Amino acid sequence: MTDLNPNLHPNLHRIAGQAVDGAIGRGLTVATGESLTAGMLAAMLADTPGASEMLQGGVVSYQNAVKVDVLGVPRELLDAVGSVDGQVAAAMAAGARRICGADIGVSTTGVAGPEPHDGKAVGTVFIGLATADGSTSYGYAFEGSRPEIRALACAAALERLLEALSS
Template structure:
């Protein structure tokens, strides 16, 4: 059973409300969190007004074949990388027809992966204006790292949803 970040549901409620208030839709592409971001959003009343869908892309083949992450990028840097996170978010936005894409990729353990340390996480955000990624280094158990990554993804989503001039 996954231990959830204590503020996860509050952050999800703010994201759902923010998206609905602005008339924006959201899609997810999740590797590390394996659908947790979409599930926490869907647990929130009203989520059907903003959540378009999501892709669990644990394998590189799904990142490439479904989300459109360039295979040469995956071959060059591996799955745990900021450029990959940005491309995943853009792919989710595109294939789900959403205004905003959010993605997660990283290493929860128990072993390092692809030259990346346990706790290395990248969150991707994509909008019509382009895509970006954000690097994190979390500590804790596998479940804690996944929960922290989910909270970070929702925090980044809130930043995008904040009205211009308002801090997230």
């Protein structure tokens, strides 16, 4: 069981269930690369019955060294833009997809607070998505406490995963 309070985002388990069912239904596998959510995304998927049929694995890359050394995010990119950036999120998703051998990679990076980070405001979040067609990212500006921002980021990542599974 995850330590995520379901009251922070009451639809989280439902969305995770839909993502697991969608991946299984299409015969696709998923991997995660998480900074901001530190494993919550993978845990939400794994809490869903049947997840073992679609969840390949995940990497918690809280530190930039892990983003570079494990996920393959270019160090020059991190030096230029910091860890909270759409290009970084896209590279994290692509790295998770590659190293876990998955069809889809999804990633999270952002600032949960209480202080800004890398010149980015609290609530700034990027979700990365990688498929065989390439990688992209989506930016968000969330408001709330640290746990609320992390829950919202997890929900956004699951929703982007659902969109990828629907296309």
